[in-house]
Amino acid sequence: xxxxxxxxxxxxxxxxxxxxxxxxxxxxxxxxxxxxxxxxxxxxxxxxxxxxxxxxxxxxxxxxxxxxxxxxxxxxxxxxxxxxxxxxxxxxxxxxxxxxxxxxxxxxxxxxxxxxxxxxxxxxxxxxxxxxxxxxxxxxxxxxxxxxxxxxxxxxxxxxxxxxxxxxxxxxxxxxxxxxxxxxxxxxxxxxxxxxxxxxxxxxxxxxxxxxxxxxxxxxxxxxxxxxxxxxxxxxxxxxxxxxxxxxxxxxxxxxxxxxxxxxxxxxxxxxxxxxxxxxxxxxxxxxxxxxxxxxxxxxxxxxxxxxxxxxxxxxxxxxxxxxxxxxxxxxxxxxxxxxxxxxxxxxxxxxxxxxxxxxxxxxx
Amino acid sequence: xxxxxxxxxxxxxxxxxxxxxxxxxxxxxxxxxxxxxxxxxxxxxxxxxxxxxxxxxxxxxxxxxxxxxxxxxxxxxxxxxxxxxxxxxxxxxxxxxxxxxxxxxxxxxxxxxxxxxxxxxxxxxxxxxxxxxxxxxxxxxxxxxxxxxxxxxxxxxxxxxxxxxxxxxxxxxxxxxxxxxxxxxxxxxxxxxxxxxxxxxxxxxxxxxxxxxxxxxxxxxxxxxxxxxxxxxxxxxxxxxxxxxxxxxxxxxxxxxxxxxxxxxxxxxxxxxxxxxxxxxxxxxxxxxxxxxxxxxxxxxxxxxxxxxxxxxxxxxxxxxxxxxxxxxxxxxxxxxxxxxxxxxxxxxxxxxxxxxxxxxxxxxxxxxxxxxxxxxxxxxxxxxxxxxxxxxxxxxxxxxxxxxxxxxxxxxxxxxxxxxxxxxxxxxxxxxxxxxxxxxxxxxxxxxxxxxxxxxxxxxxxxxxxxxxxxxxxxxxxxxxxxxxxxxxxxxxxxxxxxxxxxxxxxxxxxxxxxxxxxxxxxxxxxxx
Numbered sequence: 001x002x003x004x005x006x007x008x009x010x011x012x013x014x015x016x017x018x019x020x021x022x023x024x025x026x027x028x029x030x031x032x033x034x035x036x037x038x039x040x041x042x043x044x045x046x047x048x049x050x051x052x053x054x055x056x057x058x059x060x061x062x063x064x065x066x067x068x069x070x071x072x073x074x075x076x077x078x079x080x081x082x083x084x085x086x087x088x089x090x091x092x093x094x095x096x097x098x099x100x101x102x103x104x105x106x107x108x109x110x111x112x113x114x115x116x117x118x119x120x121x122x123x124x125x126x127x128x129x130x131x132x133x134x135x136x137x138x139x140x141x142x143x144x145x146x147x148x149x150x151x152x153x154x155x156x157x158x159x160x161x162x163x164x165x166x167x168x169x170x171x172x173x174x175x176x177x178x179x180x181x182x183x184x185x186x187x188x189x190x191x192x193x194x195x196x197x198x199x200x201x202x203x204x205x206x207x208x209x210x211x212x213x214x215x216x217x218x219x220x221x222x223x224x225x226x227x228x229x230x231x232x233x234x235x236x237x238x239x240x241x242x243x244x245x246x247x248x249x250x251x252x253x254x255x256x257x258x259x260x261x262x263x264x265x266x267x268x269x270x271x272x273x274x275x276x277x278x279x280x281x282x283x284x285x286x287x288x289x290x291x292x293x294x295x296x297x298x299x300x301x302x303x304x305x306x307x308x309x310x311x312x313x314x315x316x317x318x319x320x321x322x323x324x325x326x327x328x329x330x331x332x333x334x335x336x337x338x339x340x341x342x343x344x345x346x347x348x349x350x351x352x353x354x355x356x357x358x359x360x361x362x363x364x365x
Numbered sequence: 366x367x368x369x370x371x372x373x374x375x376x377x378x379x380x381x382x383x384x385x386x387x388x389x390x391x392x393x394x395x396x397x398x399x400x401x402x403x404x405x406x407x408x409x410x411x412x413x414x415x416x417x418x419x420x421x422x423x424x425x426x427x428x429x430x431x432x433x434x435x436x437x438x439x440x441x442x443x444x445x446x447x448x449x450x451x452x453x454x455x456x457x458x459x460x461x462x463x464x465x466x467x468x469x470x471x472x473x474x475x476x477x478x479x480x481x482x483x484x485x486x487x488x489x490x491x492x493x494x495x496x497x498x499x500x501x502x503x504x505x506x507x508x509x510x511x512x513x514x515x516x517x518x519x520x521x522x523x524x525x526x527x528x529x530x531x532x533x534x535x536x537x538x539x540x541x542x543x544x545x546x547x548x549x550x551x552x553x554x555x556x557x558x559x560x561x562x563x564x565x566x567x568x569x570x571x572x573x574x575x576x577x578x579x580x581x582x583x584x585x586x587x588x589x590x591x592x593x594x595x596x597x598x599x600x601x602x603x604x605x606x607x608x609x610x611x612x613x614x615x616x617x618x619x620x621x622x623x624x625x626x627x628x629x630x631x632x633x634x635x636x637x638x639x640x641x642x643x644x645x646x647x648x649x650x651x652x653x654x655x656x657x658x659x660x661x662x663x664x665x666x667x668x669x670x671x672x673x674x675x676x677x678x679x680x681x682x683x684x685x686x687x688x689x690x691x692x693x694x695x696x697x698x699x700x701x702x703x704x705x706x707x708x709x710x711x712x713x714x715x716x717x718x719x720x721x722x723x724x725x726x727x728x729x730x731x732x733x734x735x736x737x738x739x740x741x742x743x744x745x746x747x748x749x750x751x752x753x754x755x756x757x758x759x760x761x762x763x764x765x766x767x768x769x770x771x772x773x774x775x776x777x778x779x780x781x782x783x784x785x786x787x788x789x790x791x792x793x794x795x796x797x798x799x800x801x802x803x804x805x806x807x808x809x810x811x812x813x814x815x816x817x818x819x820x821x822x823x824x825x826x827x828x829x830x831x832x833x834x835x836x837x838x839x840x841x842x843x844x845x846x847x848x849x850x851x852x853x854x855x856x857x858x859x860x861x862x863x864x865x866x867x868x869x870x871x872x873x874x875x876x877x878x879x880x881x882x883x884x885x886x887x888x889x890x891x892x893x894x895x
Contacts, residue, residue: 235883264887269878289874294883313890314883321877327870336875362888 040142043102044115044149052104053112054149055322058186059156060175064233064297065116068156069103071297071312072114072319112323114154115146140199147193152322153228155183157279159261160234164241184282187224188215191286195222215286223332228283228290229322230272235263235294235314243275243356265359267352268292269337274356288332293318378869378876385865386858393857397809398850407806409764409799413791418727418754421782425747426720428671430586431664431713432520433579434706435459436510440568446478447507454514463521470515471528482508483535490538502548502566509536509543509563513575516583525591533587537580560649581646582665585672588639595630596638604641611648617687618644621676636675643672647691656694663702664710667717670695674724689728696721700736715742723751726758733758749781756780757788764799767792768822794830797822801833809847812836 047054057065101116161176175182185208192211195218203210232238238261245258261271272280272292283290295314298307331339344350351357438455439448450473457466473479485500486508500508516532540563543549549561561577564570588594596604605626613620622644625637647669650661659666673692677685699718706714719739726733732755735743743751757780760770771792780788797819804815819833846853 264881264884266881267879268881268883291878293881311890313886314881317882317886321882324874328867330871330874333878336878340879360884362884362891 041145044142044145047102047104047113048145048149051111053110053151053323054146055112055114055152055154056117056146056150056190057114057154057156058117058183059154059158059233060179060182061118063156063158063161063179065118065154065156066101067297068154068231068233068295068312068315068319069101069114069116071315073103073105110323112151114319117146140193143189144193147190150190150194150224150226152226153186153190153224154319154322155186155228155230155279156233157183157230157276158234159232160237160241163244180276180278180282183230183279187228187282187286188212191215191218191222191224194224223285224287226289227322228287229318230268230279230283230290230292231314231318232263232268232271232292232294234296236296236299236308238263238294262359263294264362266294267357268294270352270356273337273353284334288334289330290333291321378873381869381872382862382866385868386862389861389865390854390858393846394850394854397847397853407799407803409761409767409795411761411767411792411795411799413794413798414757414761414788415727417788417791418757419724420787421750421753422720422723422727424783425750426716426723428675429713429717429720430589430668430671431582431706431710431717432517432586433513433582433662433664434573434710435517436513436563436575436579437565437568437571437573439565441565443503443507443565445503445507447473447482447504447511451507451511451514454511454518458514458518463518466514467518467522470511470518473511474515482511483531486539486542487535490542502543502546505539505543506548506563506565509539510575512536512539513579513583516587520583520586520590523590529587529591533580533584537577537584540577540580576662578646578662578665581642582662582668585639585642585646585668588635588642589672590635592633592635594635594638601630604638613684614687616644616648617680617684617691618647618673618676620684621680621688624680639672640676643669647673647695651691651694656690657697659694659698661695661698661702663699663706663714666695666699666702667714667721670699670721671717674721689725692721693725693730696725711738712742715739716747719743719747719751723754726754729758729762731758753780753782761792761795764796767796771796790824790827793822793824793827797827798830798832801830801836804836805832809844810850812844812848 044054057069059065101118103114103116105112105114157179158176162179188211192215197211197214199207200210205213241261243258243261269292293314295312295318297312297315299309299311299313300306301308341350341353344353435455435458438452442448450469454466454469457463457469474483482500482504486505489500489505512532513536516529516536519529519532540549540561543563544561549563562570563575563577605622607619607622609619611619618640622637622640625640628637630637646665650659650669654660661669670692673688673695677688680688696718699714699721715738719735719742722733722735722739725731733751735751740748740751760767771789782788800815800819800822804812804819807815816833816836819830819836823829846856
């Protein structure tokens, strides 16, 4: 992975984009590095002060976070209550690592801002991309502010890069194969910040170890209370991705058989349960309510990669679920899963918890 | 404006709050409307009226206890130093000169001969001797008759003090001596509460023969006339102790005694001793006799009936019924013995029976059965009370008749009693109570009507019966809903909707974990393309 230059060494071209009415006043970009850190905090504080609900979108670079948010915002014809409030020019280019992208949206009487958690400001979230043996103070403050104000989290994972063949002509990002671990770390770190984690600079243990040790000592009650949506992005391309082979067990009749993913027919939760155990366990340990789903912002050709259909799929409902009001206490996903497993045993459907069932046809309803 | 798209929710969850709330409302309506309570026949009880009518009776016919008749004189001459005094005293009493009789007897018992007689007989009683010689049986008999005659005189004069108690109690002890000697009683050693005849030797048996009933009757009378009577703790304990334990329905007076014996010897101690002796007497009387054909001297039966009636307020409600049954049996026995009383006692007996009959009618045993011979002895005031009780008890047998009588003031005005308005107020109170009791037992829908009816019975200034107050204060929500089933429907609807909406939301959240929105949207695209 190339080392990025100082993200704030020079000011971006052009004037800052026009702000829509009702948007928060955001300090202009292009400040020096120190200034941008402060700006990040101020940005979040300003949004908080204006009554915005903060949602963070995390995932390694290039998984499609920005495209998903663009697609969500663009669904205006279907979501007339959401105003277009962009703080940066609409673009389908991946987020530059130096920008702090906020996407304020309006849902009814509520205001929400999706923060694209990538770039320098969130390097702590991605230790493989940016090693974090110590805890830079400014990074910590920003994440602390973010964690305290978070109302929801979106974890984006690209299964094609996780399981698929390496991209032709491109160098493989080492983070590709470690997306599960990275996202698990994101959850740990946010949980650590949320419950008042204190970095002990005098402790010889590296920052990551301190976080992990502290999180492991937390009780079940100290799980992140906001919902987490895990999105399998670029779902249109997953039909060419084969499921990884699972470790054979003495009870398995046929362990070598595998197939490709069929997003419209595969059950996303069961997929994660069987094939993303690290991520699933991390979610179960650190979060109360979480959900899995597929999504794509545009459909592209598997061969050429050209856009075939620019209509997003699975984006609108998936992100709306995050923002849904909670009208009272609810059972956690782990509890619902346990109940469902018991019910499935009684109704002779327990097999699907031993291996991923065959995908349903689209017309099955 | 483009159509707004909502997160897909299954139709069941969408309809759950509405259909569920409707179902809950209907269920609440059905449960409320199905009040299984039904008004069963509630007997009309009129304690206030009964108390008012008792006041009428007490005012014109107060309790009247009859002393046992004077014992007969010896049928022949008895050679003794007391026979002349005895005959003289009897003569004075027959002539109505009880004071002179008292003087004669007092002089005798103060003289050495009288003192010696008493001392000798008392010594023989305490020695448990069965010797016939000292003192002689004739002397013992004489002592009994003399003291009994003296007791008769002292009771007539409302005397009190040791002299009275000696005259009342010693003959009982002397009779026990006679029984030990085998002179009196059907069986040797028979308890003196049994009817033991104490006849002069050689004389024919007559109806006027002295019996132990005479002795106990007068003893009981003595206790009743002396409520402040006191005795030693040991004697009290012996008096109230019993070796049997009859159930209250067989021996109600025993239940009264058991309750009262625990009280300290204060207040109406004389009454407690009277109850104790009455209990023994009644037990002996009823032990081998049919209750419906009880035989007892009329003066004794009348006294016992009045004592039983006086015990009704001193006992627990379950005992009152058997108590009044025994009282009624005594009244019947007293009426049958009409001819067994001396002419001078007939008026007293008539008045006592008139009182008892009126009390019986007030207790709901039918109209007052005042026999013609009793009626002959009543004055006009007493007769008007009999009439008033007859009317009043007839009206209050049926609450509707009573309501009509109150509504039409003429009948109540015809009650020739001192304060007919008090009776009307008592009637209103009892009716109000009755309707309130019905309302409490009725179906919730009908409660309001009964409350209004109970309220409507009361006039301004009437005290509100506690049953009505309790009924009006009853804010039981369930009963309120049962009173107005449509309200129950509304409450069920409104109360269940939030819960069902929350449940639908909760199940929707669960559903969201399982569905794939990608699949839903993809399916929509496919259907649109088709």
